[in-house]
Amino acid sequence: MIAIFNKFKTGLLLLILSISFTLVSCSKDDGLEVQNDFPFEINVMPVPKDIANGQTVEIRIVIQRTENYHHTQYYLRYFQFDGQGTLRYYDDDPYLPNDLYPLAKEQFRLYYTSTSTVSQTFDVWISDSFGNEKQVSFQFNNSN
Incomplete structure (x- = not known):
């Protein structure tokens, strides 16, 4: 009978210790943060400075992520x-x-x-699904 009582006390003590450990470890702030901001950079290949009316210029752009979150939309x-x-x-x-x-x-x-005979200026804004946004400005002088 005493052996059963000792086993019961030991089991109860282990149960209390494990519950206490769980509560302490859950309430502890161990500095982990959930990241919900994934910044990015924009790289643009050089473009010509001058453009003529009717001329088309190719603009090559690369979005470079600092983190790779699969569900990001740009x-x-x-x-x-x-x-x-x-x-x-x-x-x-x-x-x-x-x-x-x-x-x-x-x-x-x-x-x-270009559909103009004067200098042209425009901005391209690229944003992501987390609210980050980058601006790239372009200016073309008119060439005859």
Whole structure:
């Protein structure tokens, strides 16, 4: 009878210790944070400084992630300040200024076609699904 009572006390003590350990370890802040911000950088290959009316310039862009989160979606929008032209993704229809377009790849080419005889300036904004955003500015002088 005493042996059963000792086993019961030992089991009860182990149960109390394991519950106490679990509660202490759950409430402890061990500095782990869930990352929900995945910054990125934009790399652009050099483009010509001058463009003629009707000429098309290829703009090669690479999105470089600092972290590789599988479900990140990237978007593009642009706004033209000076001059006139069209910006398109590969053979797609031209983009409308300040509309948001999803990007299928992190390495892609844009094509800007001048429809102006003056200098042209526009910005391309690339954002991700976490609210990060990068701006790239382009300026082309008119060439005859």
